[in-house]
Amino acid sequence: MTETEKFSIPIGPQHPALKEPEHFVFSVDGEMVTSASVRLGYAHRGIEKSTENRNWAQNLYLLERICGICSHTHALTYCLGVEKLAGVEIPPRANAIRTLVAEMERVHSHLLWLGVAAHEAGFDTLFMYSWRDRETIMDLLEQLTGNRVNYSANVLGGVKFDVDEELAGAILDGLDYLEKRTYHYLDVVTTDAAFLQRTRGVGVMSAERAERLGVVGPTARASSVARDVRIDAPYAGYDEYVPNLIGHTTGDLEARFEVRIKELFESYRLIREILATIPEGELTSRMPRRIKANEAFSRVEAPRGEVFYYLRSNGSDKPDRIKVRTPTLCNMASVLTLVIGQQLADIPMILVGVDPCFSCNDRMVAINRGGRSEEVWTWERLRQYGIDYYGGSH
């Protein structure tokens, strides 16, 4: 096989669950992967450029809508950055409320992920139940913030709303229920035979590899890389409400499930702590409309890993440049490099393994031999190929 072969993994353009559609292309020399690239851009809207034409307040809502799943994370990262730029200190109560919403968002996001992952594995019952229980936290978020997704909880300089006794009580009740259910899900993902055969030992990533590739979030932590911005560089209220780092050593899919579910318990604990000890005080500080020329970084731990913002102001009421780095992009970058120099047969495992979301990974591969007829490879066939290649010891 001397010709260069190209694989491309088309990701269903219509995709009810989530995530931007992406498109992988692998070039292969014989058995060896020589290059890998990814095509993004189906959901590329040009947000970064548009921030330069909008004022600081408008950008808050634009950036919040980079992604509806971690919307609060993006809004929070932006607010923290802008407040740093302007040198504004926000009241402690506002900080606590921001942290509260962030943790509630983590709960919703992890439950969502559990459901989607189960759906991808063909376990619709688990999907239905985890989403049923997720409604509990969605209701609470709606009661607290006024919207189920894209909460718009933040304003520059603080938050929009307060928590009172009654709401706090409702949240605590909701948590009690969720905690019970979470124990059950932990049990399911760690013991269900049918489910484990899709996750145990699949997509293993060693600690060293994860470390070097700059993988972030639960994916990194499942490979025993202790990386969590909430602990490393506490922001908002996290210096008072300190999460414990949840790690795992095996680095396979099962570990990633376990890490995420165990993080839920941490979030429940933090939420309870916040509600018990929330400081009194104002909700907002005054923000200037124009911000002097300056630059700042802002890092926040999203449910899927570190979000990184670079912000630069030039003295006007609009930013000069805002750069957004999302965790998914970061983990994607590591996939691409992980496969170079690997055997073709390893690709599926690596893809499934590194990416925190599987929606598109379990799809298929088309091979184009030197531009001639397009031969179609299924995921299964590729996997089968891998099994055969390694002597069928599977």
Add this chain to the structure above:
Amino acid sequence: MIELAALLFFPGGLFVLLNGMAYEWVDRKLVARFQNRVGPRWFQPLADNVKLLVNEEVIPENVDARLFITLPVVALAGVLTAALYVPIAGFDPAFSFEGDLIVTIYMLSLLTMATGLAGANTRDRFSLIGATRTLTQLFSYEAPFLLAFLAPAVVAGSWQISEINDYAGDHLWLILTQPIGAIVALLGLMGKLEIPPFDAPEAETEIVAGALTEYSGRGLALFHLGRNVELVAGITLLAAFYLGGISNPIEYVLKTLAVLFVLATVQTAVARLRIDQTVGVWWRYGVLLVLLQWLALIGAEVIF
């Protein structure tokens, strides 16, 4: 004249179709209830099928149009024929002869074959993969499935469905004496119907809708109906053989619904198997178990 009516309306044709839709509803409703939701209304399958029938049927380019149109008809005709040999609604089968069991089982496979061919014919990549998976799966469960249905035939000493039915009615329920066969037959039926965990051939998350991705309108409706009929015929056979025979409508309803209930439960409680795992399960355990049971049966014959 009466025979023609039997063929077209009762217990053949129309009745089986309606029965099939009703059972599809029961199945979907049960799954919905198991998942703590309300689920579809009672006329849902009817509405679905009528809608598909009246909708436009798109015939994609570069397919063999004649095959594209005839395959669904063949599929439905096949299973309808199979249904004629099965004691639907507790009445004696419309037709019956020595050896009709084998014919029935093969007629039931016709649907799967047609699905596979339909997928291969459309040349869409998802369809192709779906077709490959469908056929792979067919070849893996066919043998154990057949063996599981032949075991009752052997003890009854006949290859005729009505006689095995009578035998099962007179003796201890075969599910007690041949539990392994019963389980394998049930799982085989699930494989045939491509319901979870054996739904890899149409895994929506992976290959959209498998072999039938390109079908719309009438063709899709016929495949759907075919599936429904297969469901009825399959569980009727299962109930007749393993649950002590079916001799009247009441028994029919109770026993087939019992099988359906088990079917729905299993399907809700498990995750999908990958296609290689499906094949593995069948060849490694399915065949082995059935053979074991055969050995036990032969042993029992010899001893008593």
Add this chain to the structure above:
Amino acid sequence: MQRLERNWNTAIERIKTWARTNSPWVVHFNSGSCNGCDIEILAALTPRYDLERFGVELHGSPRHADVLICTGPVTRQARDRLLRIYEQMPEPKFVVAIGSCAISGGVFQGCYNIVGHIDEVIPVDVYVPGCPPRPEAIIDGVVKLLGKLRPSPKPVIEEPAG
């Protein structure tokens, strides 16, 4: 004789309409949304809201679907895909635009990679504003779509321009 024929035709029409309004199968396309609307659509299928009550089934293949549910503003890269999916659906087909950005561009108005909103690319039957609309509001949209079909079945939608 003529009356009989007319009655027969209206009866057939009635049955068709009945079947269509009771079995809307949907396919979903995200042409650049923030995922917010998409997760709410998914949520509408789960036990709490259970769209299957109305006969809604989510299908992966546009060939099986009667209703296209669109979210998000249309990005340059996604435009052709959107058109292609719409063209693949068999007649009669309907389109529901979910979320403010699908209707008007919402917060993304003016971004350089946006070509516009859904109804600039394909005809839309029902609009559901919100950012994102709650699952109940999505159900409300579906119910309004079905209501629209009911009195007189809408004839074939004209082909999209462009």
Add this chain to the structure above:
Amino acid sequence: MRFGTMFSDIVSSLLRRPITELYPVERRATPDRLRGQLHWDWEACTGCSLCAKECPAQAVDLIVIDKKAKQFAMRYHTDRCIYCAQCVVNCRFGCLEMSSDEWELASANKDPFTVYYGDEANVEAALADRAD
């Protein structure tokens, strides 16, 4: 390793009523904070335009009819609005409010999405202005 870990859920669901809420037949009460359609109290408005200025989606316009006499109308697009409440925060005179009950805005055409607020004469003036 066990099979059927979800079995307990399945059994308990079979015995209980489904959790599904029967919307639109039954309509659950919505939380007070829910952000639905925007409403404007024109009597309190001073015409500062701060609401329109920071709206991220250009969903509100303040139409000045007569600046001296403080006669204004407001055009609001429910289909552009992203329900973020920045305008509510911005208005120092408390003229803006988001309804917690008007969120079923779906429509088969786009006409209802453009809403005019203001007293009758002003709305008419604004409409006439637009017609030109």
Add this chain to the structure above:
Amino acid sequence: MQTAERLQQARELLEPRALELVEPSTDRLDAEMSPDSLTAGVQALHDHRWGYLSTITGLDLGPDDGRLEVLYHFCSGGAIVTLRVKLPHEDPKVPTISKIIPSAVIFEQEIEEMLGIDVLDIPIKERLFLPDDWPDGVYPLRKDAQLEGDNE
């Protein structure tokens, strides 16, 4: 290890190679690099396992300054080290760092596409974000880019 210690370590690594070092705040160290010394700086951080590459930011400093700038952000715990490279507006070139840190490719692709910065020897040249029919030579993140639709 504390943030200050980490920054001190980075300072020692970068001192010999940087044009200028500043600490704008307690958790940051900015190192001004020339395009030629960039790889050496990255190599030094990489060899001593100092943190991970968080992202690469490209920016246009505007008509007054007339230059482009590329920032390489490295994070380790709470510390952020930024290597800054200033480039001319005409014909900007930086070396690739993907030989050292392979996962940088995606970020380098992005600055190429969005700002028209030529990343020398980058292994992949394909489009990442922009649509297939995007005109060549239009770089959306440059201040002088003429973009339709981007009005307001």
